[in-house]
Structure formats: C-alpha cells, structure tokens
Amino acid sequence: MNQDNILDLALTRLDEAARHLEIDSDVLERLKYPRETTKVRLMIRMDDGSRKSFLAWRCRYDDTRGPTKGGIRFHPDSTEAEVETLAFWMTFKCAVMNLPYGGGKGAVQVDPRTLSKAELERLSRAYVQAFARILGPDRDIPAPDVYTNAMIMGWMADEYASIVGQSVPAVITGKPIALGGSLGRDDATARGGYYLLRHLARELGLRERMRVAVQGFGNAGQFIASLLAADGHSIVAVSDSRGAVHCPDGLHIEALLRAKTAGKSVTSLAGQAGVTEVPAEDLVTLDCDVLVPAALENMIHEGNARQVRARVILELANGPITPEADRILTEAGALVLPDILANAGGVTVSYFEWVQNRQGFYWTVEEVHERLKVIMEREGRRIWDIAQERQVPLRTAAYVHALSRLASAIEAHGTQQFFTS
Numbered sequence: 001m002n003q004d005n006i007l008d009l010a011l012t013r014l015d016e017a018a019r020h021l022e023i024d025s026d027v028l029e030r031l032k033y034p035r036e037t038t039k040v041r042l043m044i045r046m047d048d049g050s051r052k053s054f055l056a057w058r059c060r061y062d063d064t065r066g067p068t069k070g071g072i073r074f075h076p077d078s079t080e081a082e083v084e085t086l087a088f089w090m091t092f093k094c095a096v097m098n099l100p101y102g103g104g105k106g107a108v109q110v111d112p113r114t115l116s117k118a119e120l121e122r123l124s125r126a127y128v129q130a131f132a133r134i135l136g137p138d139r140d141i142p143a144p145d146v147y148t149n150a151m152i153m154g155w156m157a158d159e160y161a162s163i164v165g166q167s168v169p170a171v172i173t174g175k176p177i178a179l180g181g182s183l184g185r186d187d188a189t190a191r192g193g194y195y196l197l198r199h200l201a202r203e204l205g206l207r208e209r210m211r212v213a214v215q216g217f218g219n220a221g222q223f224i225a226s227l228l229a230a231d232g233h234s235i236v237a238v239s240d241s242r243g244a245v246h247c248p249d250g251l252h253i254e255a256l257l258r259a260k261t262a263g264k265s266v267t268s269l270a271g272q273a274g275v276t277e278v279p280a281e282d283l284v285t286l287d288c289d290v291l292v293p294a295a296l297e298n299m300i301h302e303g304n305a306r307q308v309r310a311r312v313i314l315e316l317a318n319g320p321i322t323p324e325a326d327r328i329l330t331e332a333g334a335l336v337l338p339d340i341l342a343n344a345g346g347v348t349v350s351y352f353e354w355v356q357n358r359q360g361f362y363w364t365v366e367e368v369h370e371r372l373k374v375i376m377e378r379e380g381r382r383i384w385d386i387a388q389e390r391q392v393p394l395r396t397a398a399y400v401h402a403l404s405r406l407a408s409a410i411e412a413h414g415t416q417q418f419f420t421s
C-alpha cells in the first residue's frame with residue numbers, strides 16, 4: 001500500500017458519510033488533514049559495530065475525542081502516506097466503538113527479519129527516544145501492528161519509563177501480561193469479529209452451520225477459524241502467503257494450528273482426506289457463506305471481486321477491499337462488515353488494558369470477553385440500523401456513525417454559526 005493517493009482514497013469515505021449528515025464545514029476542515037505527522041531518522045548501532053539509519057514516523061491524525069491511539073508497524077514498504085491513512089482509519093475506528101480516543105499510527109521503514117534480536121531492541125528503544133515528547137498516556141498511546149509484538153511493546157514501555165523516570169504502563173498497550181498487559185488481548189480482534197457475526201447472523205441471512213473461508217492464517221485468521229469451528233461451523237478453506245487448502249467438508253483446525261506452530265504452511269495438509277491445495281489467490285473465489293479476509297490490504301480488487309461467491313464478508317484485515325471492488329460487491333448484493341467495525345475488537349481490548357493500567361486493578365478474562373461482547377453488539381446493532389434506515393451499505397453506515405460522534409465533539413468547541421450569530 002504505497003501509492004501516494006491512498007489518503008485521498010480513504011478521504012472519499014469521509015465525503016460520502018458527510019453527504020448523509022448535516023455537519024458544520026469546520027468538521028470536514030478538521031478531519032481532512034492529519035493534525036501532525038513527525039518524521040525522524042533513527043540511527044542505531046548494528047551488531048558488527050557499524051551504524052545504520054531508518055526512517056520513522058508517528059502521526060496523530062485527530063485528538064478531538066481523546067489521546068491518539070494506534071499501532072506501530074515495522075515494514076520495508078511503510079510510507080508517510082500509509083501511516084497517515086492508517087491513522088485516519090484509527091480515528092474513525094475509535095469513534096465507531098465510542099472509545100475516548102482519537103486516531104494515530106506509527107511506522108519504521110525496515111524489514112525486521114533482517115535485524116538480530118539485539119538490533120530490533122535498539123531500534124524499538126530508539127523509536128521511543130525520538131518520539132517520547134509526543135507519546136504519553138494522555139497524549140498518544142501506541143500498540144503493536146504488522147511485524148511488531150508484545151515483546152517490542154515491553155521494550156518501548158521500559159524505555160519510556162527510563163526517560164520520564166517512573167513506570168507508566170498506560171503509555172503503550174499490547175504489552176506482555178507480566179508488564180501490565182490485559183488478559184484476552186491475544187484473540188481480541190478475531191473475538192470481536194466473532195461476536196459481531198454471531199449477533200447479526202439472522203439479519204445477515206446466515207445459516208446455523210456456516211461454511212467459512214479465511215484468507216491469511218496468522219493471528220487474526222487462526223483465532224477466528226478456531227472460534228467459529230468450536231461453534232460447529234465448517235472452515236472450508238484457509239490460506240497463507242505460501243498457498244491455500246480447500247476441503248468442502250471442513251478442515252481440521254487443530255491440524256492446521258499444529259502445522260503453523262511447526263513453522264509449516266497450511267498447504268502441508270494437502271493430500272489428507274478431502275483436502276486439496278489451491279493457489280492462494282483463488283481462496284476469495286471459493287464457494288462459502290462467509291469470507292474472512294485476515295491478511296493484507298487490497299486483496300479483493302476489481303480483478304477478482306466479480307468471482308467472490310460469499311454473501312457475507314467479515315473484514316478482519318484493514319482495507320482488504322479496494323473501493324472499486326467494494327462497489328462491485330455492493331451491486332452484487334454482498335454484505336460487507338467493514339474493517340472499522342469488524343476488527344475493532346483489538347483496539348477495544350487495548351482500551352481495556354489502558355483502563356486497567358490507570359486503575360491498577362486487573363480484570364479476569366471473562367470480564368474482558370463480556371465487556372468486549374457488549375460493545376461489539378451495541379455498535380454493530382447501531383450500524384445495522386443506520387444501514388437499514390438510510391438504505392446504505394454497512395461501510396457507509398459505519399462512517400456515518402463515526403462521523404456523527406466526531407462532529408459532535410468538534411462542534412462542542414463552537415461552530416462557525418456560534419461565532420457569527
């Protein structure tokens with residue numbers, strides 16, 4: 001995702017939502033641009049004694065509803081435009097879920113697989129040193145994203161504590177449990193999507209035993225497959241970067257998980273009873289009731305959208321459907337549960353972690369699940385109702401819902417009408 005116009009493309013969602021609401025022009029002026037994007041060059045010592053530099057960014061897109069919140073990605077293709085687009089999405093995701101946060105995002109342009117563990121630690125600490133004046137539990141709160149994890153968050157929290165001279169666990173979420181992480185954070189994204197799907201199953205016209213295809217068998221993909229399989233649904237296909245496997249009677253999830261734990265591809269199951277290997281790109285076109293994109297951006301595009309046979313798509317990945325593909329799917333009658341709602345379970349449990357850190361009082365996993373369920377069902381229902389009332393796709397309804405919350409917060413500071421009347 002490194003085209004220069006990706007933020008412009010993302011902003012078309014804002015314009016579309018604005019057409020359904022009567023909002024002050026101040027609101028759009030505020031939301032059309034990121035509040036601040038800081039770019040730095042991080043310099044670290046490599047294991048061989050040399051020094052190497054890496055570009056890094058932190059964007060705080062909008063903080064009207066609270067401190068900015070969003071992950072840090074370590075990826076060789078990261079760009080400033082991508083960071084700003086992801087921060088824009090976070091602004092809307094937090095508003096959809098009514099979390100008291102604005103949206104932010106960060107990135108380092110690096111392939112972390114080329115670094116040793118010690119170099120990775122130095123890079124993570126250098127990121128916090130560079131951005132410490134922007135970060136803070138009431139200012140900007142990072143979390144993991146692509147190729148960053150709980151250990152990296154632990155190093156970052158530790159570095160922040162040394163800079164400010166005290167432990168401040170609420171400055172970063174997605175930490176290891178031993179350092180103040182929340183129970184239930186590991187499967188939160190998938191679990192949120194699972195609660196949403198279960199809650200709206202009747203309205204979505206889903207049958208009691210669904211056939212599900214999952215694209216991307218990583219964190220989000222493995223957990224959603226396990227949760228749905230445990231309820232008796234059939235996972236008919238899964239894919240990873242190396243290929244896909246298909247079994248119309250349902251794949252054996254435990255065997256797939258074992259293969260991944262052993263470092264093998266899902267395709268290693270091919271050849272077992274009824275299991276065939278198919279090219280990874282064919283997964284989205286297979287016959288199923290629910291398609292779950294849980295890999296990367298732009299996987300469903302103009303070139304394959306017409307072949308999608310699923311009637312319901314649960315977007316666990318961020319931005320897996322291009323705007324053209326979205327139009328094709330909507331015209332064909334597919335129902336897309338959009339990313340800013342469907343994968344918001346992750347940031348919601350991050351919010352729970354921040355709350356627990358600030359209270360110094362920790363919840364059981366059952367409490368985390370119950371609170372997540374309540375929020376997913378409440379906001380999912382509201383978005384379903386908006387879509388029905390206004391006869392718009394669920395994605396537009398989610399943006400309308402978020403924009404009305406953002407507009408109320410921005411307008412509460414006084415609108416043009418207030419100052420001129």
Ligand SMILES: NC(=O)c1ccc[n+]([C@@H]2O[C@H](COP(=O)([O-])OP(=O)(O)OC[C@H]3O[C@@H](n4cnc5c(N)ncnc54)[C@H](O)[C@@H]3O)[C@@H](O)[C@H]2O)c1
Binds near residue numbers: 221318
């Ligand atoms: N993990 C979270 O909490 C979280 C929260 C919100 C959104 N998301 C989004 O969900 C998506 C997946 O995140 P994750 O944390 O599960 O990442 P991950 O790295 O654990 O898993 C990604 C999976 O996608 C597979 N993949 C890569 N290219 C593929 C291809 N061409 N075809 C099929 N599979 C391919 C990889 O092999 C891997 O199995 C991303 O878009 C991420 O932004 C994740």
